[in-house]
Amino acid sequence: MTTANSKNQETSGFSEVRRAARLSVAPMMDWTDRHCRYLHRLLSRHTLLYTEMVTSPALVRGNALHLLRYDANEHPVALQLGGSDPAELAQACVMAEDHGYDEINLNVGCPSDRVQSGCFGAILMENPKLVAECVAAMRDACNVEITVKCRIGVDDQEPTEVLPDFLTQVSSAGVTRFQIHARKAWLQGLSPKENRDIPPLDYDLVLAMKQQFPELHISINGGITSLDQVETFLTQGLDGVMIGRSAYHSPADILCAADGRIYGTGSTSDPIEAVHQMIPYIERHIAEGGRLGQVTRHMLGLFTGRPGARGWRRVLSEGAPKDGAGPELLLEALDRVTGGDIAVGAHTSA
Template identity: 75%
Template structure:
């Protein structure tokens, strides 16, 4: 998959797509995952894993920008804290064809703290503003920010509005707010996704306080019904993370009509599996491995009869020598047989 220099989407169009987005998740939302998710929803905004600006600018790791034309609308999330370097990285992302460049101000891992980016930037809104200003000057696509409501002992009631005011003054008009604090000391990244309490009401108050900004909420959201509720409350968008990965059908199938009011050619899970077969064949022909794709497909039938046999066959077989599309077809047939048997005994 070569870097795509396709047509870019305007900020106003992306505002609409951002009504529902799939969060950037390290080791998960790679290009194979995004290709699958795009089959299930033609409208939802997709994000890359976080890519660090040093990797692109100093390391020359431009392969990290590879994506398929079908993924659009798709945003590149960058991690960094040096305005000049972020500007260069943003330019590389825009040249590669990404529709949006997003700055990570929310990741709490030790690795990003040591690089002075991620959630620790909540402590330096002036620096974030300079980063955004430099990135916007370098590209002609929208620059957005994903943040927390605060870190450590900060008071979110004070910190978050100050952060939004200063960063929006630099030209950022779309923010995704993970409605939890990040504790940089004492909690692991996994614990930071669950232990700090959610404060959705604070995000709602920010929506009222900053009516000219586009604000999406993130954190602890798992269903389409919750998404519809937040949108009905007046929030501009909802970003879903782990639930969209582990149960993509529940989150993305039907979203085009329910969330966006559009009838599209998005696929149901079984049809999506069939549509993945040529993609898998192309990936293998280019030297890739089956498991690199199928690991993202394990949750397609979550909660349905046959889901276990589907997961087992792919998990056990995808790493075997010579494994290819035939294994996926066999697993789908086994899933269908289980479903048929379950219906027959009902």
């Protein structure tokens, strides 16, 4: 249980994560696994990274602790949990705290059928009282900051009525950080993929929520594809911006300049150097019994829009699934981008 002293001690750690949350990479199923996050961390030292959604039943009933595995270099890193049982979510939070996560996020936004059948995700927008009970139990169980990622509403709900009520009820349970996907989720009639594109974006509503609830830390999510947009939203008063698919498909475009532009460090990163830095990581992964493609599938978009990007993707896509494929394939693929000039930052195996 948290105590008054522990609550006082939270301030510094929470403020560090909140600064990181100026820009974050959204939790995305099948995409933001630990290998993806390791790559993203090489591109940006400060951006807040989120895991794929992990369900509390998988952790508590299934003891699937391997789902909590991550590399220490990933910090700051947040765990997203899915669930709707307060006691079970509380137990999952204890596990997450033991693993050293910087934030624990409750999923109130995913529209998939599987999530609905488990009574969590976006369907919880219809039950803010239960969400408040969940986050209260989660906060009592650990000293990690609890946040909520939500939609602006679901199905026939009126977002201008539903979202303020949702924020009021859930914040009354002690949550002060929200990531709001600026679209409704249509649980009836649209697939999860369609829910990412078809419902119209309502950025103005999210901006209005920041004005109505100035004490809350609010990040905006949905359809954001550039650092220019990130800077605009921050200038307009939002506390953070969360980017999903663009950060995955074109990670260098989003993350290589993020530390300088969003966090004021004056630094940038180089995707070619990141490839070289991935090689020791891949060597460890293969030595532990992993396969090259489990890592390189997240690297296919690293040179999107750059000469040689197609060759890079082709070499990795065709070669990584083969038995015995190793990190030398990255250098072969990189040759398509650099034209054979890979001396700078070249990796020497120990």
